Amino acid sequence: MVWAAFDADGPPGAPSSGAVVPDRTACVIAVGSELLTPFRLDTNSLAITERLNAIGYDIRLKLVVGDDVEELTRVLTDAVRMVDLVMCTGGLGPTEDDITREAVSRAFDLPLEVDEAIVERIRSRFARRGMRMPEINRRQAMVPRGASLVENANGTAPGLWIERGGVPVVLLPGPPREMTPMLEGIVRDRLAAGSSGAGLFRRVMKITGRTESDIDATAQPIYGRWAMGDVPIATTILAIMGQIELHLTASARNRAEADAALEAAVEELRSALGAAVYSVDGRPLEAVVGDLLRSRGLRIAVAESCTGGLLMSRLTDVPGSSDYVERGVVCYSNQAKTEWVDVPAALIDAHGAVSEPVARALADGIRSRARTEVGIGVTGIAGPGGGTPDKPVGTVVIAVVVGNQANVRTLNFVGGREQVKYQSAQAAMNMLRLMLLAGER
Amino acid sequence: MVWAAFDADGPPGAPSSGAVVPDRTACVIAVGSELLTPFRLDTNSLAITERLNAIGYDIRLKLVVGDDVEELTRVLTDAVRMVDLVMCTGGLGPTEDDITREAVSRAFDLPLEVDEAIVERIRSRFARRGMRMPEINRRQAMVPRGASLVENANGTAPGLWIERGGVPVVLLPGPPREMTPMLEGIVRDRLAAGSSGAGLFRRVMKITGRTESDIDATAQPIYGRWAMGDVPIATTILAIMGQIELHLTASARNRAEADAALEAAVEELRSALGAAVYSVDGRPLEAVVGDLLRSRGLRIAVAESCTGGLLMSRLTDVPGSSDYVERGVVCYSNQAKTEWVDVPAALIDAHGAVSEPVARALADGIRSRARTEVGIGVTGIAGPGGGTPDKPVGTVVIAVVVGNQANVRTLNFVGGREQVKYQSAQAAMNMLRLMLLAGER
Numbered sequence: 001m002v003w004a005a006f007d008a009d010g011p012p013g014a015p016s017s018g019a020v021v022p023d024r025t026a027c028v029i030a031v032g033s034e035l036l037t038p039f040r041l042d043t044n045s046l047a048i049t050e051r052l053n054a055i056g057y058d059i060r061l062k063l064v065v066g067d068d069v070e071e072l073t074r075v076l077t078d079a080v081r082m083v084d085l086v087m088c089t090g091g092l093g094p095t096e097d098d099i100t101r102e103a104v105s106r107a108f109d110l111p112l113e114v115d116e117a118i119v120e121r122i123r124s125r126f127a128r129r130g131m132r133m134p135e136i137n138r139r140q141a142m143v144p145r146g147a148s149l150v151e152n153a154n155g156t157a158p159g160l161w162i163e164r165g166g167v168p169v170v171l172l173p174g175p176p177r178e179m180t181p182m183l184e185g186i187v188r189d190r191l192a193a194g195s196s197g198a199g200l201f202r203r204v205m206k207i208t209g210r211t212e213s214d215i216d217a218t219a220q221p222i223y224g225r226w227a228m229g230d231v232p233i234a235t236t237i238l239a240i241m242g243q244i245e246l247h248l249t250a251s252a253r254n255r256a257e258a259d260a261a262l263e264a265a266v267e268e269l270r271s272a273l274g275a276a277v278y279s280v281d282g283r284p285l286e287a288v289v290g291d292l293l294r295s296r297g298l299r300i301a302v303a304e305s306c307t308g309g310l311l312m313s314r315l316t317d318v319p320g321s322s323d324y325v326e327r328g329v330v331c332y333s334n335q336a337k338t339e340w341v342d343v344p345a346a347l348i349d350a351h352g353a354v355s356e357p358v359a360r361a362l363a364d365g366i367r368s369r370a371r372t373e374v375g376i377g378v379t380g381i382a383g384p385g386g387g388t389p390d391k392p393v394g395t396v397v398i399a400v401v402v403g404n405q406a407n408v409r410t411l412n413f414v415g416g417r418e419q420v421k422y423q424s425a426q427a428a429m430n431m432l433r434l435m436l437l438a439g440e441r
Numbered sequence: 442m443v444w445a446a447f448d449a450d451g452p453p454g455a456p457s458s459g460a461v462v463p464d465r466t467a468c469v470i471a472v473g474s475e476l477l478t479p480f481r482l483d484t485n486s487l488a489i490t491e492r493l494n495a496i497g498y499d500i501r502l503k504l505v506v507g508d509d510v511e512e513l514t515r516v517l518t519d520a521v522r523m524v525d526l527v528m529c530t531g532g533l534g535p536t537e538d539d540i541t542r543e544a545v546s547r548a549f550d551l552p553l554e555v556d557e558a559i560v561e562r563i564r565s566r567f568a569r570r571g572m573r574m575p576e577i578n579r580r581q582a583m584v585p586r587g588a589s590l591v592e593n594a595n596g597t598a599p600g601l602w603i604e605r606g607g608v609p610v611v612l613l614p615g616p617p618r619e620m621t622p623m624l625e626g627i628v629r630d631r632l633a634a635g636s637s638g639a640g641l642f643r644r645v646m647k648i649t650g651r652t653e654s655d656i657d658a659t660a661q662p663i664y665g666r667w668a669m670g671d672v673p674i675a676t677t678i679l680a681i682m683g684q685i686e687l688h689l690t691a692s693a694r695n696r697a698e699a700d701a702a703l704e705a706a707v708e709e710l711r712s713a714l715g716a717a718v719y720s721v722d723g724r725p726l727e728a729v730v731g732d733l734l735r736s737r738g739l740r741i742a743v744a745e746s747c748t749g750g751l752l753m754s755r756l757t758d759v760p761g762s763s764d765y766v767e768r769g770v771v772c773y774s775n776q777a778k779t780e781w782v783d784v785p786a787a788l789i790d791a792h793g794a795v796s797e798p799v800a801r802a803l804a805d806g807i808r809s810r811a812r813t814e815v816g817i818g819v820t821g822i823a824g825p826g827g828g829t830p831d832k833p834v835g836t837v838v839i840a841v842v843v844g845n846q847a848n849v850r851t852l853n854f855v856g857g858r859e860q861v862k863y864q865s866a867q868a869a870m871n872m873l874r875l876m877l878l879a880g881e882r
Contacts, residue, residue: 042482066502423756
């Protein structure tokens with residue numbers, strides 16, 4: 001779970017300078033009235049953007065249109081005049097609400113004709129499941145004259161490819177499970193062919209344990225130079241609760257050129273930012289920590305209070321984590337702390353449950369009970385209740401013990417209950433990561 | 442964490458029949474090149490849609506435009522010709538990439554003028570933090586002639602309100618923390634005034650423990666009648682991993698009429714669907730279960746294996762859950778099961794760790810150790826490894842014990858590791874909910 005900082009007025013994702021690419025433009029249209037309610041967002045456009053950027057298309061505009069044939073007709077008519085490619089998802093189902101075929105027919109003055117070969121294919125798809133094709137599904141075999149088909153391996157609606165004045169208009173179904181493989185096929189087999197190989201290529205660096213402004217102060221003088229380089233790289237900084245992401249976008253003549261430039265850029269930033277960078281290959285923190293534990297043959301046990309199981313849950317989100325996760329306890333009550341992790345009641349009385357001695361005792365206790373090399377103790381005030389002037393909501397104490405090394409920190413987080421839990425789990429895993437890395441040297 | 446079924450070709454969210462409302466149309470524009478990358482979605486439009494629907498605006502179109510003054514100028518020029526209201530977010534920051542003011546100036550031929558009162562306000566905002574206003578921030582005080590201001594309590598960029606041929610064009614900043622309160626103020630103080638009170642009003646019903654087709658078979662004959670009623674209600678069914686949502690949208694002459702119709706509709710569906718409906722007020726399952734535990738004065742303890750702490754983490758996501766959550770243990774290893782929850786090693790040997798006797802022993806053991814009224818045991822195979830022909834990945838056994846009542850079930854879930862964990866936690870909480878409700882009768 002992440003909470004974006006939504007710095008929507010931040011720097012743009014694409015380079016504004018002397019880039020040779022992208023040299024072609026595209027527009028993405030999502031069709032469906034449900035995408036105009038407060039409940040749903042068009043997410044297909046993210047995958048489409050990524051794939052099209054990599055073959056040199058700049059996305060100029062994204063639109064969401066309801067199941068309204070006149071509106072979509074107008075939008076399509078405009079779109080082919082403005083861009084070099086129109087990608088349209090949704091509205092290819094069998095019901096009357098599915099108006100994409102009809103809108104294309106109207107916009108480009110192409111009569112709709114039933115393709116009996118498609119009818120047959122849909123009919124046999126139903127037959128394979130022992131069902132009769134409902135008559136309504138014949139609608140999905142309606143094809144604007146001159147369109148070519150895009151096969152759909154995961155559903156009944158074929159995709160359609162129409163050209164209008166040299167501009168391809170590609171119609172794909174809305175469900176991502178159907179849309180994504182069709183998109184990949186089209187990019188590979190039809191669109192990449194017209195591409196020079198140039199495009200936008202990306203890397204994501206994940207960083208934790210430092211603030212956004214701190215990271216930017218170090219990183220900006222470095223990435224600031226890249227915008228004007230031979231292979232321009234645009235860099236965006238994104239603050240997400242508990243971590244910072246740097247998004248690097250190279251505008252390159254081909255993938256190999258981009259890979260080389262991005263590799264060098266990532267390495268330059270990594271040396272400047274040091275161990276704060278935990279991932280350059282997309283792995284989440286729990287996977288990075290898991291790999292470190294596995295490679296060192298260490299096993300871990302956890303005693304959590306305020307994180308309420310989230311730390312264990314994240315550690316065990318990683319496939320194969322049973323290799324190194326031995327056990328965990330959520331000791332919400334003081335009794336549980338004493339009975340299960342041997343935290344002396346007198347220690348809690350003397351310092352309070354949220355204190356460095358108690359966090360340390362939790363880590364030591366769980367480690368000794370579970371006979372593991374690594375123990376973590378987390379105690380704090382997740383809120384909204386329970387804060388005091390001394391220990392306000394968001395106060396969290398974390399102890400990490402690895403063999404005979406221990407690290408205990410008192411931290412203060414802002415945000416609601418779930419954010420405090422998330423940031424605490426993040427901080428605990430990062431403390432462990434840094435200790436394991438330091439142990440190497 | 443939820444996994445939408447993305448039935449993007451499903452039924453539309455708004456009624457298609459004899460509705461008296463909505464009677465006005467709106468278009469939502471999000472500005473920012475970062476929203477045209479694979480990393481970010483415009484989420485502001487969801488809140489805008491909800492608020493505008495409730496005062497009778499139908500959202501006809503949503504657009505995302507980059508930091509491109511010509512493109513935005515064109516989009517704005519078109520938009521005011523098509524709809525009764527244009528809502529635009531983003532692009533009001535202080536940098537050169539922030540082009541919304543300039544585009545409005547060009548689209549409507551209104552010169553930009555610096556408003557010294559705004560400069561003063563921004564300057565004093567910086568001063569309060571002991572900082573000098575950077576000169577670049579003067580850009581945020583540029584106002585198209587004739588625009589009125591919308592105060593921004595949480596940032597430097599004021600919002601702007603321009604009218605063009607009777608169509609309001611409202612410009613709000615992109616960060617939701619700034620945008621949302623400004624939106625609410627505008628809707629309340631300016632837009633609702635022109636409203637007849639008519640609009641689209643919504644309810645969400647949350648259901649678990651039954652399949653989508655099963656729910657729809659019961660619900661469709663009921664909600665099918667509503668589309669043509671005096672107060673038409675459109676119903677959409679949305680399958681999310683581990684639960685089903687029914688979204689009811691009433692098109693009503695005023696809020697009171699909508700409330701009455703929706704109340705009756707929810708009750709009708711609730712009687713038909715029975716206890717499978719767990720929430721009609723937005724509460725998540727963990728909060729529903731928490732309220733049941735609290736009202737009965739019961740305390741809970743949990744022994745989880747394959748859910749890895751997720752069940753405890755969700756139970757403790759609820760503020761005040763320390764009132765009824767006593768402790769939890771994640772016993773990944775068999776040793777932990779034996780040492781901490783007294784599951785006899787012989788029982789594990791005889792039946793396997795993933796078995797009904799072991800789940801029951803986990804629930805009994807944790808309940809007795811923690812001296813709570815309620816105990817839950819969860820054991821299963823979250824995958825991707827660990828499956829056998831007998832017990833494939835997704836096999837999960839859950840035992841819930843409440844006083845002298847026990848319920849043990851073996852379930853089979855599909856999906857990846859995180860989905861199996863989520864559905865298991867969902868099923869465990871739902872079994873407890875149903876037992877607590879049955880105990881009432």
